[in-house]
Amino acid sequence: MDLSVLVKNSFKYPFRNIKKLPIIFLFFVLIAIIPIGIISNNDQVVFIGVIAFFLFILLVPGYFLSVIKMGSSQSAMIPSFNLVNNIYDSIRVISLRIVYMIIPALVFYIALKTVGPASREMIYNFRIAEFIAAVGLLLLLLVVVYIIFECLLFFAKARLAYFNSLQEALKVNKVIADIRRIGIFNIIKWLVVMFILLNVVTFVTSFVMAIPYVGFLIYICIVIPILESIANYSLGLLYSNITQGYEGADVRKLETVEYDRIE
Numbered sequence: 001m002d003l004s005v006l007v008k009n010s011f012k013y014p015f016r017n018i019k020k021l022p023i024i025f026l027f028f029v030l031i032a033i034i035p036i037g038i039i040s041n042n043d044q045v046v047f048i049g050v051i052a053f054f055l056f057i058l059l060v061p062g063y064f065l066s067v068i069k070m071g072s073s074q075s076a077m078i079p080s081f082n083l084v085n086n087i088y089d090s091i092r093v094i095s096l097r098i099v100y101m102i103i104p105a106l107v108f109y110i111a112l113k114t115v116g117p118a119s120r121e122m123i124y125n126f127r128i129a130e131f132i133a134a135v136g137l138l139l140l141l142l143v144v145v146y147i148i149f150e151c152l153l154f155f156a157k158a159r160l161a162y163f164n165s166l167q168e169a170l171k172v173n174k175v176i177a178d179i180r181r182i183g184i185f186n187i188i189k190w191l192v193v194m195f196i197l198l199n200v201v202t203f204v205t206s207f208v209m210a211i212p213y214v215g216f217l218i219y220i221c222i223v224i225p226i227l228e229s230i231a232n233y234s235l236g237l238l239y240s241n242i243t244q245g246y247e248g249a250d251v252r253k254l255e256t257v258e259y260d261r262i263e
Contacts, residue, residue, distance in 0.1 A: 003186075003189055003190060003193060006190070006234065006237050006238060007193060007194065007197065007234070009076075009233075009237060010071075010194075010230050010231075010233050010234035010237060011197075011230055013071075013076065013078075013229060013230060013233045014078070014226045014229045014230060014233075016076045016077075016078070017076070017077060017078040020078040020080070021078070021226075023078070023080070023081050024063070024078070024225040024226075024228075024229060025221050025222055025225055027056065027059060027060050027063065027225065028056075028060075028220055028221045028222075028224060028225045029052075029221050030052040030053065030055055030056040030059075031052070031053055031056050031220065032216075032217055032220045032221055033045060033048055033049035033052045033053075034046060034049030034050065034052070034053060035049075035216070035220075036049070036217075037049045057090065057094075058086075058087050058090050058091075059083075059086045059087065059090060060090070061089070061090040061093040061094060062085065062086040062087060062088065062089030062090035062091075062092070062093060063079065063081070063086050063089075063090075064228060064229075064232045065089045065090075065092075065093055065157065065160065065161050065232075066079035066085075066086075066089065066161070067079060067229055067232040067233050067236065068157060068158055068161040068232050068233070068235055068236040068239070069161040069162065069164075069236065070233065070236060071232070071233040071234065071235060071236015071237040071238075071239070071240060072158060072161055072162045072236040072237075072239045072240045073162075073236075073240065074237065074240050078229075092160060092166045092169075093157065093160070095166065096153065096156055096157065096160060096166065096169055096170070097153060099170060100149050100152060100153040100156060101149065101153075103145070103149060104142070104145050104146045104149050107141070107142065107145045108142055111138050111141060111142065115134055115135075115138050119131055119134055119135060122134065151179070151187075152172065152175055152176070152179075154235060155175050155178050155179055155182075155239065156169040156170070156172075156175050157169065157235070158178070158235055158236060158238075158239035159171075159174065159175055159178060159239075161236065161239075162239060178239070178242060181242040182238065182239070182241060182242055186238075187238070190234070190238055194231065194234055198227055198230065198231060201227065202223075202227065205219065205223045206219065208223065
């Protein structure tokens with residue numbers, strides 16, 4: 001699948017099953033409750049919002065993992081809501097993020113412990129140029145390490161969705177092999193194009209917040225979930241380019257036997 005087809009199908013995806021879109025919208029209502037409580041200065045609504053926020057964390061990551069799975073199978077369906085499966089998948093996604101962020105966190109801690117005392121000494125001795133250079137190099141190192149592991153996490157999630165196995169997603173060597181099979185250049189092109197398009201859509205649709213009273217809710221509960229659906233489905237479609245080689249692997253089939261294929 002070439003990039004133009006991938007992008008086109010990604011942006012068409014949320015609207016192929018209009019009847020199921022409200023499922024995604026309802027998820028994002030959960031995170032809108034806290035701002036509503038704060039704006040209305042209602043402590044009870046804020047309390048309900050806190051509970052709703054934890055429900056959001058327990059449901060949404062797992063649901064969007066299902067969206068990635070649909071993309072990796074090139075299915076045009078929007079997943080159905082399943083409380084148990086969504087919570088289970090969310091826990092696996094959160095666990096995956098924690099594991100993949102261990103090294104960036106360690107690098108940050110070590111760098112802080114190493115450069116911190118030296119940077120304070122530079123400031124005390126008015127070595128401003130050296131301080132700026134040291135902090136700049138530290139930030140560059142942290143950003144590079146974070147981007148590398150965030151990219152690995154992207155494709156670890158795709159691997160988790162396809163194989164339905166946290167163990168498979170934790171095999172960093174396999175994730176790196178997947179990235180190589182897709183191609184670094186192809187991934188960079190995909191990232192750049194999707195980043196630009198999603199940001200353009202975000203900017204254009206942000207004007208909906210100018211609508212009195214309901215604009216903020218429309219943006220959080222409708223615009224953001226659609227953009228998230230596009231992004232996650234796009235990742236699944238990108239990963240689908242290498243799944244043909246996994247046809248003989250032990251992969252659990254989707255619960256839905258019949259589903260529509262994308263054009």
